[in-house]
Amino acid sequence: MSDAKPFTPGHTPPPPMQDLVCYCFQVTEREVEAAIRLLGLKTIEDVNDATRAGCGCHTCWPDLESILNRCLRGQYKFDLTDEDRRRFAARHGTPRPVRPGQPE
Numbered sequence: 001m002s003d004a005k006p007f008t009p010g011h012t013p014p015p016p017m018q019d020l021v022c023y024c025f026q027v028t029e030r031e032v033e034a035a036i037r038l039l040g041l042k043t044i045e046d047v048n049d050a051t052r053a054g055c056g057c058h059t060c061w062p063d064l065e066s067i068l069n070r071c072l073r074g075q076y077k078f079d080l081t082d083e084d085r086r087r088f089a090a091r092h093g094t095p096r097p098v099r100p101g102q103p104e
C-alpha cells in the first residue's frame with residue numbers, strides 16, 4: 001500500500017524531498033537557483049532575503065554557497081520554465097528583466 005497522501009483540492013503538495021536544500025523553510029534547490037538567476041543575486045544574504053533559505057538553523061549555508069557559486073559561474077542545473085517564472089513572481093515579486101548577454 002502506498003504512503004502517498006490523497007490529493008486535496010486547493011492544497012499545494014510539498015516539493016520533492018530530494019530537491020529540498022533548506023529544511024527549515026522548505027526551499028528547494030530549484031527555487032534558490034531561480035532566485036539567483038531571475039533576481040541577479042550575488043551573496044548568501046541576498047539569497048536569504050529573497051527566499052528565506054538559510055534564515056533558520058544555517059545548516060544549509062554550505063549548500064546555498066555551493067548553489068550560488070555554481071550559478072555565478074553560469075553553471076545551471078535547471079531549465080527555468082514559464083511556470084518557474086510565474087511561481088517565482090507570485091512568491092517573490094516580479095523578476096527583473098533579463099538583458100541580452102546576461103545570465104537570467
Ligand code: FES
Pocket residue numbers: 021022023024025053054055056057058059060061
Ligand atoms: S536548513 Fe536552512 S536554515 Fe535550517
